[in-house]
């Protein structure tokens with residue numbers, strides 16, 4: 057669903073820069089359409105035949121009237137032949153319309169599916185900084201509704217432009233062939249049509265935008281409320297939120313009514329214009345029939361053509377809104393495609409055998425900040441020996457998570473370097489790096505799917521037995537066996553239905569299965585009961601075995617036995633040593649430890 061802001065900006069490009077980007081985005085779309093050029097050519101061909109079959113029908117009736125009925129020929133056979141031909145033309149028109157629709161749908165759906173796939177892949181390639189500044193809601197919109205709008209462009213706008221555009225041209229040519237003078241009279245209404253279309257168009261765009269904005273506001277409000285449902289219920293806010301929803305619902309209702317009213321006015325204006333034209337031509341043409349300057353059949357065909365003339369004009373104008381939203385959606389999709397990831401693999405990368413990795417980590421004078429003018433990590437020096445277990449503690453916002461984000465290369469350092477086994481991580485392909493470094497996050501993410509798939513991350517090359525063995529090793533086996541379908545039990549999005557401890561254990565099993573040489577653990581802050589905490593502790597020790605491990609600890613108990621503990625403050629390591637050494641320092645760590653033991657009342661200060 058589009059955000060409020062996005063909907064509000066749904067207007068056509070105004071500045072030359074906007075126009076330039078619109079051109080580039082249409083060029084981008086034509087790149088996707090090019091492989092389907094023969095299908096498009098077939099669509100035009102089918103449209104031509106379908107329209108010709110449609111428009112030849114009034115001409116046939118004219119022949120029947122002028123060359124048979126009016127001259128009293130009483131030729132039953134040729135009249136029957138004309139009628140059969142008329143039916144035949146209808147069947148042809150139906151066949152070609154069907155073919156044309158199908159071909160266009162096929163090409164359109166193919167193009168949109170390819171764009172959607174490429175877009176999804178492209179979004180995946182983006183660096184973390186991109187996700188920091190791009191709300192996930194807008195990315196969802198790009199992948200779902202923006203691509204859907206492109207689909208409408210192919211199946212509605214393009215279809216209308218091809219079919220209705222050609223119909224208009226054919227009708228004018230046929231009318232001109234029948235009687236040039238009467239054609240000129242009929243064309244008097246064209247400037248009026250243009251005037252109505254232009255003035256209505258502006259107003260219709262406004263009403264369209266307004267109703268879309270109201271709709272997205274209402275949807276955003278509903279989504280916000282659904283995700284914060286427990287808070288609403290806990291604070292008894294149901295009535296208030298309901299009233300606020302009703303306001304939005306009513307605004308959308310009013311905006312929708314306004315849009316529908318405008319559309320009805322627009323369509324009816326065309327009907328009236330069509331009827332006035334028919335009346336006018338009946339009068340002028342009727343006089344010509346009286347004067348015997350044209351035949352009656354010509355007048356009949358003319359009136360039929362005028363009737364048909366207004367439908368395509370109406371259709372094309374109706375597509376204006378879709379064309380407009382296509383332009384906006386296309387521009388947005390193109391914008392995503394034109395964004396290059398900040399963290400990229402080098403052209404010349406160092407090949408590393410993951411199996412031979414020792415797990416030696418070095419941070420060399422690392423400087424980093426998410427924003428240019430705010431340093432988060434300053435001149436950080438750290439050497440972690442292979443197989444060492446490092447605990448990291450510190451104040452909130454000290455830069456602990458940032459440190460591990462740098463090691464995973466979610467961001468690039470601004471100065472200095474990070475090395476694994478003596479190789480700068482910028483020289484290692486990201487895919488290889490992420491096999492070398494395993495990350496267990498504070499809130500382990502579980503996908504909607506079975507436990508089995510969640511442990512092996514949908515990698516079918518990892519056997520069921522391997523998964524079961526991993527779970528047994530970390531102590532998750534008992535809890536999984538208790539579930540109704542065991543390893544095939546389906547868990548819902550984000551792993552709801554499992555406790556924080558259970559989710560942690562499953563993410564530990566992932567590590568065992570994927571065997572990274574370096575393990576990073578951002579310990580869960582959630583309160584775990586002492587039994588689960590013990591389970592996690594044991595699991596951590598098993599997982600850390602033979603791996604270089606960095607643990608961001610929120611509970612001192614997790615890292616009491618770490619080889620080394622780093623105390624961080626304002627992006628720097630301020631204390632370093634094992635538990636006993638740090639206690640002996642009588643610094644921040646000691647305060648933290650005593651506080652965790654319940655020996656001091658106030659929170660530790662740096």
Ligand SMILES: Nc1ncnc2c1ncn2[C@@H]1O[C@H](COP(=O)(O)OP(=O)(O)OP(=O)(O)O)[C@@H](O)[C@H]1O
Pocket residue numbers: 188426427432450451452453454455456457458459
């Ligand atoms: N994506 C981001 N964009 C901008 N600033 C960020 C981002 N992530 C973290 N920061 C800022 O960087 C600083 C360090 O954050 P970081 O998450 O590394 O701290 P932390 O030590 O892990 O804290 P905590 O223990 O509370 O999780 C904080 O001031 C935070 O506001």
